[in-house]
Amino acid sequence: MYDHINHFRQDALECGTDYYSDDSLKPQNIDTAFKIYQHARQGxxxxxxxxxxxxFGVTIVGRLALRVSVRKDNGEKEFTWVPSDESFPSIDAIMKENLGTLAEESTGPIGSILDTRNWSLLANDAWLLGSLQALTEFHFASPLSWSNLWDDTMKRITVTAREVIGISTHGYEIRRPNPKLEAVAICIDKNKALAASLISYKDRVKRYGNPDGLKSLLKIQG
Structure with a gap:
C-alpha cells in the first residue's frame, strides 16, 4: 500500500515514460493520481x-459510452452521450448517477466509477490499485470480448484489457455467475491484492499485454 505520496511517486517514475507514454508523470498528474488512489482505497x-x-463494495470497470457530435437548431455542434444498450454495453450517465463517481476532489460517498477531468494512465492505474486494496468486488460494464480488449487498429491492448490484467493477476478470479449478466471479479487471495503496486501492475501488463498473453490469461479466442 502507498501511505505517502513519496513512495507512490517513486514507483510511478520507476515505471518510466515508455510505459506511461502520456502525461502521467507530470508532477500535477502524479498528485492527482495519488489522491484518486487514496479515495479508492477507502472502498x-x-x-x-x-x-x-x-x-457498497462494488467497483465498475469497462468502456465509456459513445460520445457523438450532434447539430443544434442554430447550426452549432455539441457533444452528447449515447446511452448504453445491448449493442454497445458501456458506462453511461444513468449508471454514473445511480452508482456514483470518484475523482481526485471527491467528498462524501466514494462512487463506483472513475470520472475525472484529469484522466491519465497513471490515474486509472491508481484507481484500480486502490480498489484492489479495498478488496472491492469488480463488475464489468462491458463484455470481455476480444474487440473490447484488443485495439486491432492501433495493435495494442485497450484500457479495459489493462484493467482486466491488473485485476486477474492480483488475487482476483473473474466469474460469470449468469451468462446473461456481466462478468464479476471476486477476491480469492487477500494478501496478493493488498501487495499490488504500480511496479507489479506494470510487470503484469508487460507480460500479458499482447494477443497471446491475453488469450492465455483469460482463455478466450480471438
Missing part, C-alpha cells in the same frame, strides 16, 4: 434512503 459507498453513508 465504495452509497447513500441510503435516509442520507446515511453505507458500504
Amino acid at each position: 465504495t459507498t452509497l447513500l441510503d434512503a435516509d442520507g446515511n453513508t453505507i458500504a
Whole structure:
C-alpha cells in the first residue's frame, strides 16, 4: 500500500515514460493520481434512503459510452452521450448517477466509477490499485470480448484489457455467475491484492499485454 505520496511517486517514475507514454508523470498528474488512489482505497459507498453513508463494495470497470457530435437548431455542434444498450454495453450517465463517481476532489460517498477531468494512465492505474486494496468486488460494464480488449487498429491492448490484467493477476478470479449478466471479479487471495503496486501492475501488463498473453490469461479466442 502507498501511505505517502513519496513512495507512490517513486514507483510511478520507476515505471518510466515508455510505459506511461502520456502525461502521467507530470508532477500535477502524479498528485492527482495519488489522491484518486487514496479515495479508492477507502472502498465504495452509497447513500441510503435516509442520507446515511453505507458500504457498497462494488467497483465498475469497462468502456465509456459513445460520445457523438450532434447539430443544434442554430447550426452549432455539441457533444452528447449515447446511452448504453445491448449493442454497445458501456458506462453511461444513468449508471454514473445511480452508482456514483470518484475523482481526485471527491467528498462524501466514494462512487463506483472513475470520472475525472484529469484522466491519465497513471490515474486509472491508481484507481484500480486502490480498489484492489479495498478488496472491492469488480463488475464489468462491458463484455470481455476480444474487440473490447484488443485495439486491432492501433495493435495494442485497450484500457479495459489493462484493467482486466491488473485485476486477474492480483488475487482476483473473474466469474460469470449468469451468462446473461456481466462478468464479476471476486477476491480469492487477500494478501496478493493488498501487495499490488504500480511496479507489479506494470510487470503484469508487460507480460500479458499482447494477443497471446491475453488469450492465455483469460482463455478466450480471438
